[in-house]
Amino acid sequence: MPELPEVEVVRRGLADHVLDRQIASVDVAHPRAVRRHTAGGDDFAARLTGRTITGARRRGKYLWLDLDGGAAGDDAVLAHLGMSGQMLVVDSGRDDEKHLRIRFRFADDGPELRFVDQRTFGGLSVHPLVPAVGGGLLPEPVAHIARDPMDPAFDLDAAVAGIRRRRTGLKRALLDQTVVSGIGNIYADEALWRARLHWARPTEMITRKQGHEVLGAAAEVMDAALAAGGTSFDTLYVNVNGASGYFDRSLDAYGQADRPCRRCGTPIRRDAFMNRSSFSCPRCQPRPRRAHP
DNA sequence: AATGAGGCCTGGTTGC
DNA sequence: TGCAACCAGGCCTCAT
Numbered sequence: 093m094p095e096l097p098e099v100e101v102v103r104r105g106l107a108d109h110v111l112d113r114q115i116a117s118v119d120v121a122h123p124r125a126v127r128r129h130t131a132g133g134d135d136f137a138a139r140l141t142g143r144t145i146t147g148a149r150r151r152g153k154y155l156w157l158d159l160d161g162g163a164a165g166d167d168a169v170l171a172h173l174g175m176s177g178q179m180l181v182v183d184s185g186r187d188d189e190k191h192l193r194i195r196f197r198f199a200d201d202g203p204e205l206r207f208v209d210q211r212t213f214g215g216l217s218v219h220p221l222v223p224a225v226g227g228g229l230l231p232e233p234v235a236h237i238a239r240d241p242m243d244p245a246f247d248l249d250a251a252v253a254g255i256r257r258r259r260t261g262l263k264r265a266l267l268d269q270t271v272v273s274g275i276g277n278i279y280a281d282e283a284l285w286r287a288r289l290h291w292a293r294p295t296e297m298i299t300r301k302q303g304h305e306v307l308g309a310a311a312e313v314m315d316a317a318l319a320a321g322g323t324s325f326d327t328l329y330v331n332v333n334g335a336s337g338y339f340d341r342s343l344d345a346y347g348q349a350d351r352p353c354r355r356c357g358t359p360i361r362r363d364a365f366m367n368r369s370s371f372s373c374p375r376c377q378p379r380p381r382r383a384h385p
Numbered sequence: 386a387a388t389g390a391g392g393c394c395t396g397g398t399t400g401c
Numbered sequence: 402t403g404c405a406a407c408c409a410g411g412c413c414t415c416a417t
Contacts, residue, residue, distance in 0.1 A: 095411095124393095124394085128413095153411075153412095172411080172412085173411095174394090174410090174411065174412090175394085175395095175409070175410055175411070176394090176395080176409095191395090209394095210394085210395060210396075211393095211394045211395050211396085211409090211410090212393085212394055212395080213393075213394065213395095213410075213411065213412080214411090258387090258388090259387080259388080260387095260388070260389085264388090264389085267411085269411090269412080276410075276411070277409090277410065277411085366389085366390085366410090367390085367391085367410085368408090368409075368410060369408090369409090369410095385389095
């Protein structure tokens with residue numbers, strides 16, 4: 093499941109393989125893949141045809157490709173990989189993937205860019221670039237998203253204040269992309285385990301020190317995952333060349349139910365959380381007396 | 386305004 | 402064996 097480190101791996105791959113290339117044609121094979129492009133698939137293709145990709149950028153789990161010479165100002169093609177989205181750079185003529193959703197052909201007749209997405213939670217769309225709250229130019233639909241912990245301009249104090257300002261459970265705050273972006277279920281559980289904090293701890297009980305620790309832990313674990321090429325549990329996540337990451341071998345909490353905690357040996361527990369799962373160590377991360385539901 | 390629940394998806398796995 | 406239920410989960414929409 094692509095989270096920030098995986099998306100960064102994809103961004104780097106795109107920077108290596110599609111920068112400065114002119115788009116010759118775009119095929120939309122599944123309308124759901126462009127559902128956030130409200131003008132529809134034909135408009136999506138028309139806006140991209142003939143354009144040259146001039147940048148590959150990312151904030152949190154969103155990435156976008158800058159386009160040259162927009163008629164009405166700067167614009168970009170925005171991508172979210174959802175749960176199963178892949179950006180594949182594939183030699184033309186290779187068989188279509190079963191879940192191929194969008195294909196970009198280039199004027200240089202080099203390898204195609206294919207967006208492949210089994211579960212279709214992801215998608216692509218074209219938007220103008222607008223000034224974002226924290227500075228910088230972002231595609232309009234994501235201009236409200238906070239900077240992520242790997243952003244050089246990330247404001248740690250502001251993010252901690254954002255967590256403490258919320259009135260909810262700590263994990264919900266970590267998953268709120270307007271507080272801090274890029275953290276999903278996997279890295280939330282890993283950061284909480286490293287900071288020895290329970291996911292349901294009310295944010296009003298979080299000290300500044302604890303806030304710094306849990307966000308610092310999130311940055312550390314994402315750095316480690318990026319160094320390992322991203323987390324992958326199955327064949328759904330691959331980078332632009334189709335190679336999987338292998339950080340899942342290093343996970344301490346996520347998916348480790350009933351296995352001994354690496355710190356204390358207590359079996360990791362799995363709790364239901366937002367119709368999903370939270371994994372934590374019952375001993376290192378004791379449930380607070382007043383847990384947030 | 387801020388918070389939280391529900392819905393969208395598919396394919397692999399589990400259980401009867 | 403066949404089929405249904407369940408599970409993964411980011412984020413948008415809607416209700417409170």
